[in-house]
Amino acid sequence: MNAQASRIAAEVDYARDGKQYGFLRLPFSTHESAYGWIPIPVICIRNGAGPRVLLVAGNHGDEYEGQIAVTKLARAIDPRKMSGRIVILPAANLPAALAGRRTSPLEPGERGNLNRAFPGDHRGSPTAMIAHYIDTVLLADTDYVFDFHSGGSSLLYIPSTEMKRAEDPAKTARMIELTKLFGAPISCIGITDIPDNLAVAARRRGLIHMGTELGGGGTTSLDALRILEAGLRRILHHVGILAADPGVGAPQPPRMMEVGGPDYYVYSPEDGVFEPLADLGDTVAGGQPAGAIHFPDNPAREPIVVPFLRDGLVVCKRVPARTKRGDCLFHLATDLDA
């Protein structure tokens, strides 16, 4: 598959008991630092054999609830009171996280997007090397992977979990069970694959995977953070790593939904200023106006009204008003029949 050895060296020993904070040393020779490395933080918390979980945050650097929740969790866990192992990447694409950006500033455009870099390349760009390490070292040695996203700088989401169906129906059922326990208001099953993202890399290895879309707009949502912190405790208890936390109540049952295809998305047809004509949480019908694109630089020109292409619930909305042709303005979800 992708068997070349990673050039990244871990300061932590994944087979050792206790709590270890360290860095993944990604060799990066630059004008300023000839023998330097990029220090990607990693935490390993282990107590004997047992279930193995990988928690990923900062896959996109401008999505913050995950980055906060997993570092709080790491500091809070007493390794003597758990079983198995949790490996945590709180800022998986560190250069992107430090810049507060979706993508790494070390690379142009899409090449700096960790969630479009799988399965990665052991001698590629820093982002490709991180993807390769996650795939060949961390995904190869875990049972579960949870990847905490939000909408980032350009999108805002109703707090949701996201998963893909596995080839094995028992694994799909297991993932649905975890999304119900997590307790976000919406549990979305994605139909469309992004072939080079972490979810697909996890499925290729037959892992139990769950992602989130928690808030967005480059902010931290208090509501989304509370949902994440409680959900994380519940699923880590459920998989057998942590004892039940008496401070965490039962989950609210999520609305089970799917994102079924390209017609769930609305895109801008022109450069201009986006006026939303619907909001998050609205139930809309196909043909209904979704937004108008205005041209303040050419005031005589009528705005273009963009419709929704189908019925559904508005779960995601663009944040910045300034918009280019091809930018996503909204996406919908629909209730699962099952």
Ligand SMILES: [Zn+2]
């Ligand atoms: Zn993301």
